[in-house]
């Protein structure tokens with residue numbers, strides 16, 4: 001369990017009907033077998049109760065929002081040692097109704113850049129800051145996973161990437177995996193830049209950090225297509241996440 005940040009709040013915000021909410025609103029929930037579903041539920045509860053959740057102004061959070069967002073984020077750490085410890089840098093999870101608007105962006109060291117942050121219309125992740133999610137996008141993505149997009153997985157992949165202090169498309173890895181990771185990712189990135197990709201969204205070509213975030217979305221939402229088009233990339237992501245969603249999708 002992570003440190004409880006709000007010890008005075010004794011009541012859990014996890015709804016009793018979280019299983020029904022997950023089954024109804026996360027379309028590929030059924031690809032997980034019952035023990036993994038229970039483990040995901042435990043991770044989800046740590047995320048819901050261990051972090052501050054805030055609606056954007058004029059918006060209201062519901063059980064369904066917390067469950068769907070926390071489940072999608074938990075899928076990334078299901079096989080990772082440390083579980084939700086990977087997310088302990090996150091100060092707050094902020095949920096907007098639709099696209100994000102920013103009143104204030106931290107300027108970076110170079111004009112026109114932002115410091116330690118990644119901003120999209122559907123989400124934002126900051127180093128030691130909040131993760132910001134558009135509920136319109138998150139709910140749509142969870143209903144239609146085969147379209148290959150998932151804003152929650154995307155933003156939380158950035159958090160994994162940032163765990164070693166830099167956004168460079170490489171989360172903390174055992175030294176034995178690092179060299180091959182850099183080779184395979186660099187090669188796939190170069191090919192995407194040159195010819196585009198039949199499975200990865202063009203946005204992956206923005207930089208190494210976005211390449212990892214988009215690859216992660218694709219790994220979980222279109223695993224068979226990714227395994228077919230980019231077998232080495234798929235293999236490395238399977239080794240990192242210690243999950244095999246293509247096998248789960250085939251068995252279904």
Ligand SMILES: [Zn+2]
Nearest residue numbers: 118154210213
């Ligand atoms: Zn991104």
